[in-house]
Amino acid sequence: MARITAGVGSSHVPLLGVAVDQGKTRDDYFGPIFAGYDWTREWETREKPDVIVLVYNDHASAFDMKIVPTFAIGCGERYKPADEGWGPRPVPDVIGHPDLAWHIAQSLILDDFDMTIINEMDVDHGLTVPLSMMFGTPEAWPARIVPLAVNVVTYPVPSGNRCWALGEAIARAVASFPEDLNVQIWGTGGMSHQLQGPRAGLLNREWDNAFLDMLIGDSDAARWIPHIEYLRETGSEGIEMVMWLIMRGALGPRTRLLHRHYHIPCSNTAIGHIVLEPAD
Amino acid sequence: MTELRPTQDIHAYLAELEDIPGTRVYTAARARRGYHINQFAMSLMKPENRERFRADEAAYLDEWPISAEAKAALLARDYNTLLDMGGNIYFLSKLFSSDGIPFAEAVSTMTDMTWPEYRQMMLDGGRSPEGQRSIKGGY
Numbered sequence: 001m002a003r004i005t006a007g008v009g010s011s012h013v014p015l016l017g018v019a020v021d022q023g024k025t026r027d028d029y030f031g032p033i034f035a036g037y038d039w040t041r042e043w044e045t046r047e048k049p050d051v052i053v054l055v056y057n058d059h060a061s062a063f064d065m066k067i068v069p070t071f072a073i074g075c076g077e078r079y080k081p082a083d084e085g086w087g088p089r090p091v092p093d094v095i096g097h098p099d100l101a102w103h104i105a106q107s108l109i110l111d112d113f114d115m116t117i118i119n120e121m122d123v124d125h126g127l128t129v130p131l132s133m134m135f136g137t138p139e140a141w142p143a144r145i146v147p148l149a150v151n152v153v154t155y156p157v158p159s160g161n162r163c164w165a166l167g168e169a170i171a172r173a174v175a176s177f178p179e180d181l182n183v184q185i186w187g188t189g190g191m192s193h194q195l196q197g198p199r200a201g202l203l204n205r206e207w208d209n210a211f212l213d214m215l216i217g218d219s220d221a222a223r224w225i226p227h228i229e230y231l232r233e234t235g236s237e238g239i240e241m242v243m244w245l246i247m248r249g250a251l252g253p254r255t256r257l258l259h260r261h262y263h264i265p266c267s268n269t270a271i272g273h274i275v276l277e278p279a280d
Numbered sequence: 281m282t283e284l285r286p287t288q289d290i291h292a293y294l295a296e297l298e299d300i301p302g303t304r305v306y307t308a309a310r311a312r313r314g315y316h317i318n319q320f321a322m323s324l325m326k327p328e329n330r331e332r333f334r335a336d337e338a339a340y341l342d343e344w345p346i347s348a349e350a351k352a353a354l355l356a357r358d359y360n361t362l363l364d365m366g367g368n369i370y371f372l373s374k375l376f377s378s379d380g381i382p383f384a385e386a387v388s389t390m391t392d393m394t395w396p397e398y399r400q401m402m403l404d405g406g407r408s409p410e411g412q413r414s415i416k417g418g419y
Contacts, residue, residue: 014383015383059370059373060318060321060322060368060370060371060373060374061325064318064319064322064371065311065315065318065319065322065371066319083325084325084377085324085325085373085374085377085378086377153306153368153370154306154307154308154311154368155297155305155306155307155308156293156308192406194303194407195369195383195387196303196304196359196363196369196387196390197302197303197304197360197363197390198301198302198360198390198391198392199300199301199302199303199391199407199412200302200387200388200390200391200398200407201387201388201391201398201401201402201406201407202406202407202408202409202412203402203405203406203407204406204409205405207409227293227297228293228296228297231297231300231303231305232300232409232413232414233409233413236300236303236304236305236306264405264406265402265403265405265406267383267384267402268383268384268387268402270406
């Protein structure tokens with residue numbers, strides 16, 4: 001049977017993709033950020049996940065305001081890197097896992113999560129930057145990807161509780177897939193950042209780290225954080241952290257910390273990264 | 281961290297979103313108001329549209345059902361006014377990418393700082409949330 005073996009949380013700042021694509025990952029500015037991912041890159045070469053359920057948000061790339069799905073799952077064969085206005089990133093195409101993706105989609109719908117199904121789309125930095133951070137610059141990505149796109153832009157976005165519950169349902173869906181697959185789930189985005197208005201540039205190291213703490217062990221406190229708290233404490237774009245709760249929910253009642261990293265700043269944003277595994 | 285469940289009363293929920301200093305949360309009301317501003321910005325994802333826009337910005341904008349005030353704000357790259365009119369930063373970013381301006385520099389134009397001052401603030405740890413959390417509460 002398929003099983004979820006680990007969860008990864010990571011920021012997905014577009015500038016990190018630029019640093020990778022331009023070979024600047026070890027300079028004075030980016031070096032301390034990328035050093036915090038060295039452990040994970042090495043760990044991933046040993047873990048060799050077959051599939052990653054990659055939770056991310058689209059930034060007006062595949063979706064515009066014509067259609068705003070709250071939760072959408074990619075069931076396609078492959079996805080190209082999106083042209084976000086400066087040409088597509090020079091990274092490999094993302095190869096899907098339609099059998100598992102459709103199985104998860106059907107299971108989720110039967111489990112009361114009314115998913116939007118996507119068969120064709122391009123994927124933007126929200127999805128490709130985490131792949132670069134965890135896998136570096138391979139010829140082909142070493143795992144199949146099931147993209148799971150969440151609306152975290154147009155309010156109301158889904159609640160933390162709903163995201164956590166979706167993660168729990170994804171874990172049930174994966175566990176009922178008959179093929180023997182090593183599946184990881186990644187939650188991306190965040191941490192504190194505000195990209196708009198006179199309050200732009202807000203960062204909150206203390207709150208971000210308290211959030212990371214809450215993902216470890218048997219606490220479910222994070223699922224009850226209301227939207228307004230993310231907005232007040234972590235800036236208007238910090239709400240992306242609800243996507244980490246899908247990852248956390250999928251890991252079950254208890255987690256064990258494998259790795260953790262935090263760095264300020266990257267462009268407008270606080271970088272957070274965590275690796276967790278389900279604990280008995 | 282509070283452990284309260286999210287507000288379930290939609291009116292109270294929406295009212296709270298307006299209580300954050302210097303912030304325009306992209307609510308359904310703003311998304312409706314700014315729909316064509318954002319779809320205009322989205323159109324700049326296509327190279328041929330970018331070229332036409334650069335050739336004659338005002339003429340290109342006239343193809344869209346956008347108010348005269350919003351057109352003026354777009355021409356002036358007045359991003360705070362565009363936020364007030366329902367523009368969303370991820371859509372507006374198509375405009376400043378077309379202008380060839382880095383994301384953080386464009387963001388800095390919405391603050392009371394110059395780009396070098398803003399960049400330095402970020403290197404120094406960013407803007408503190410202290411006093412920036414609530415208009416009514418003043419904390």
